[in-house]
Amino acid sequence: MSRQKTLEQHDRLSLDMSPVGMTVMPATHVQETCHPCTQATLAFGCDLLQASSAILFWVDSAHFVQTIELTGTEADLLPEYFNNGFYTYDPLSIRKVLNGSNNVLMLDHERSHNSHDHNQIHDTFLQRHGIVDEINFLFRNENDAVALLSVMKRQVDRTPFPTDFQWEALRRYMEFTLQQHPQMRDRRICRALKEKFQLTNKEVEVVFLLEKGASNWEISEIMHIGVSTVKTHIVNILNKTGVGSRAAVAAYMRSL
Template sequence: MQMVEDCLSTAMIDETLRFAASSLHAPATIFCWLDPNQRIAQYQTTGIPPCMMDDYLDGRYVHDPLNVYEIVGGTRDVAFLATERTCRPEASNRMHDQFLQRYGIHDEVDFIFRLDGDAFALLAVLNGPAEDSFADRFFNWGAMRDYLEFTLKLHPRVRRARQDMMLASRFGLTPREIQVVDLLKNGASNLAVAQIMGIGVATVKTYVINILNKLGVENRAAIIAFLAQMKLA
């Protein structure tokens, strides 16, 4: 079951990247999942050599007007390279231009996706040298971003993040209790939970009792039903 879900999840992201690239007539994309600290946790690309991201993460990002570590912390949901570079030193822009030219890229637009105000993912769409500037195109960028964000929020990774946020903020579950919930949801026994988390079975039972009390349900099956009723399972 997990393997099937993983395949479907990968296919969802692949289709999202194809849709964005096709809609914008762009040859390349970079999609990044962000961790709770809004750092890159995982990424996948289309149309660029793998070494480009290795090069970027090895330090080239400091010259990027669309520096992922800065742009996700702002309030913009759509950001253009041509616009952002006007706020950067010319020397830094030249270095970034050299980096892009090495890989046949000259322009970029970034879509930032948020959950309760915090960025959870970023999609960079990259242009080849013969294309026009994204910033000059007559295009409904906000509608594109909203559609992509709606699609991404159906991804199991984002649904799990929503679940964890709600269990913590609304019901007061601790990170360890949330981990137990996730394992129970996937059918793990108390013994399996103990082995995975490296704790005793008695401790697992204590966690389960605390979870039941906080959620106001009576048994393990009711936890799953509770999550499903909230459309989080």
């Protein structure tokens, strides 16, 4: 879809953000297509709520942004938001949403927890991009936050967000749609490998690379470790999982 893009982070973006020194876009690659699950979620959220813009942030277990997928959003919005520090004043900043307990957050409500000065600064950013309202949906996988969807109303959208709406039901529906996304699958498998077989983070990373058919040398290059260390990880993986070969590990992964 021409309106939808994916921003893949080559260097992870920390959301434990300091006031300065945060740069997003130079480490980002832009693609014109995104996964069908994401296409469906972005389109459904915008169409149902009659909104023209939406952004989906995928985060890992450490709350680092992995991927950004968006629709109806101009190219300079995110660079200005991050690089000029407007996230500092945003009552719906990614860090605040991920660290909170609510799964659905409305801009007007969250503004009440912000200072007047911070709201004024944030308003200048919104007005510059024609944004008049915003609602955020937090998606989880077994209670772990995995993605954040921001749906934005613009001046051209005319109608405001409905005041009487089953927001949690909508969030659960979109969360269900996203279950088949590779990000969701990887998180489920990662948890299963750690809980069932007691694999370490490094061993889990090796398992995912084995699934892709990577050689020991390729794993060494990707993970920046020695080939002997790769071999040690593989031996540990085989012992913990009880399978007989690296091919069996890959086959097991494909069965999940």
